[in-house]
């Protein structure tokens with residue numbers, strides 16, 4: 001989970017796609033013909049936040065969807081579904097709560113680490 005928080009873009013990226021294509025803003029970059037752009041210099045997992053293809057946490061497609069929604073909601077300060085609290089899906093909101101408290105804890109720890117160094 002910490003990997004997902006620290007390196008969300010990498011967590012959402014499939015290693016095979018990463019080796020094959022260029023990424024822009026977390027998505028596969030496409031040319032004017034809408035074809036994915038091949039990456040002439042594929043990154044090695046060892047040199048990216050993945051560290052290793054095998055050890056990298058894998059998200060199920062639904063988990064990736066929830067993570068994307070959470071990131072968007074945080075960025076724009078909105079709820080996942082339009083229409084107020086009553087319109088929200090209970091399970092998604094529970095996962096959001098979990099991600100929020102994890103994120104708060106990790107931010108606090110990061111802050112403590114930074115201030116302890118001085």
Ligand SMILES: [Zn+2]
Nearest residue numbers: 015045050053
């Ligand atoms: Zn990788």
